[in-house]
Amino acid sequence: MSAFHTSVRRSAALVLIAAAALSCVAFPAGAQEAPDAMVKRVAQEVIATIKSDPAIQAGNEARIRDVLEAKLLPNFDFARMAALAMGKNWKGAAPEQQKRITDEFRALLVRTYSGALNQYRNETIDYKPLRMNAGDTEVTVRTLVQRASGAPIQIDYGMEKKADNWKCYDVIVAGVSLVTNYRDEFNEQIKNGGVDGLIKTLADRNRGVAAK
Amino acid sequence: MSVTFDRRGAPMWRVTAALAAAVLAGCAAAPSRDDPFEPMNRALYEFHDVVDTAVVKPVAQAYIDVVPQLIRTGVSNVFNNLDDLFSAVNGLLQGKLDKFGDDLGRVVLNTGFGLGGIFDLASMVGIERGNEDFGQTFGAWGFPQGPYFFVPFLGPTTVRDGTGVVVRIAVGPVGYIPDVALRNSLYGLGAVDLRAQALSAGAIVDTAALDRYLFIRNAYLQRRRYLVYDGKPPPEPEEP
Numbered sequence: 001m002s003a004f005h006t007s008v009r010r011s012a013a014l015v016l017i018a019a020a021a022l023s024c025v026a027f028p029a030g031a032q033e034a035p036d037a038m039v040k041r042v043a044q045e046v047i048a049t050i051k052s053d054p055a056i057q058a059g060n061e062a063r064i065r066d067v068l069e070a071k072l073l074p075n076f077d078f079a080r081m082a083a084l085a086m087g088k089n090w091k092g093a094a095p096e097q098q099k100r101i102t103d104e105f106r107a108l109l110v111r112t113y114s115g116a117l118n119q120y121r122n123e124t125i126d127y128k129p130l131r132m133n134a135g136d137t138e139v140t141v142r143t144l145v146q147r148a149s150g151a152p153i154q155i156d157y158g159m160e161k162k163a164d165n166w167k168c169y170d171v172i173v174a175g176v177s178l179v180t181n182y183r184d185e186f187n188e189q190i191k192n193g194g195v196d197g198l199i200k201t202l203a204d205r206n207r208g209v210a211a212k
Numbered sequence: 213m214s215v216t217f218d219r220r221g222a223p224m225w226r227v228t229a230a231l232a233a234a235v236l237a238g239c240a241a242a243p244s245r246d247d248p249f250e251p252m253n254r255a256l257y258e259f260h261d262v263v264d265t266a267v268v269k270p271v272a273q274a275y276i277d278v279v280p281q282l283i284r285t286g287v288s289n290v291f292n293n294l295d296d297l298f299s300a301v302n303g304l305l306q307g308k309l310d311k312f313g314d315d316l317g318r319v320v321l322n323t324g325f326g327l328g329g330i331f332d333l334a335s336m337v338g339i340e341r342g343n344e345d346f347g348q349t350f351g352a353w354g355f356p357q358g359p360y361f362f363v364p365f366l367g368p369t370t371v372r373d374g375t376g377v378v379v380r381i382a383v384g385p386v387g388y389i390p391d392v393a394l395r396n397s398l399y400g401l402g403a404v405d406l407r408a409q410a411l412s413a414g415a416i417v418d419t420a421a422l423d424r425y426l427f428i429r430n431a432y433l434q435r436r437r438y439l440v441y442d443g444k445p446p447p448e449p450e451e452p
Contacts, residue, residue: 108420111419151343175445178420184244185430
């Protein structure tokens, strides 16, 4: 059947672990954690929480969202993700519009992640050796998610260095960037209804209106 | 996420070819570089989606509900074993001898000791699937991907990948089974197996996409590009 569905079953079923990757434990000032160590730590924390929380095991999506908000989301740079998804349209948007797009895009990604996390079933994550030169401010952390059945899925994290820690600005599942994958969709919305049209569409989706 | 629909979408290749011919004959305005026939593709996608929702998805769900996991895994493994054989061939065609060796080893091991491929012993001992196909081979040889098409029941493809599917179907082996009923049953089982595996992903696309057609198209093209470059694609050129 649909080849894409096959593909995406893996990519998407695994956005889940992608989500499990970054958290917000405060680090002592000055002691900056390496980006791969950070991905690993956050993934392990989120997975441990998911496994030990009976409400989540029972499929409580609100509870999953709480965990994401507390442990995962502070480690993402959503403004940069929104800018990447907007492409050349980002500069043409007013600061107020940029903020609304960032907020709505964040909400959309969180909805997607929490849905995917709900399917988490004892996957394990292999962390590949990090290739990084001294002074690099952007790196890709590569992981391979091993599943009980089915092929392993590669999930990579685009990480950027900030003043006091690393933040994630892209999640690439089996070769598909979850951020740049939106570029044509954002473009189309802007072409049809301007930047405000895009904001409205994102807000509608977040309120549960089905996509066309 | 391997594009292994070929072996099962088999009867569809004639449709693919016919569509390609029909469409190439009447070139429309190009909404995007990769998808010059977007209006037609959208119509085909919407048709596909209606039938998929009404018929195919419920059948796949029933398959999951009724057939035990153990048996479903065995079914997937048998089809995967066939694909591994062709992955080995394509590894060889691209000069990737390590993948060729791995895939050939997988097929020998799984066919010989895994009861004809029912058990994926090779994965248990850590031999990874090469995941090569004819579309990737054409890409590695430098053929351009050509226009994108959405083919109902087969899914997203390009001229290059679709050609790969045609080659894959032509060499068999399911197509050479003389018993028509058995042959069609195998195609049907393969299709249901693939669709069932894709159910959870479909739910996520429903949540994530603003426009499912575009989401699916772009994810497919990104994924194929990634495969052709073996996981290390160069930065994409900007759209003009």
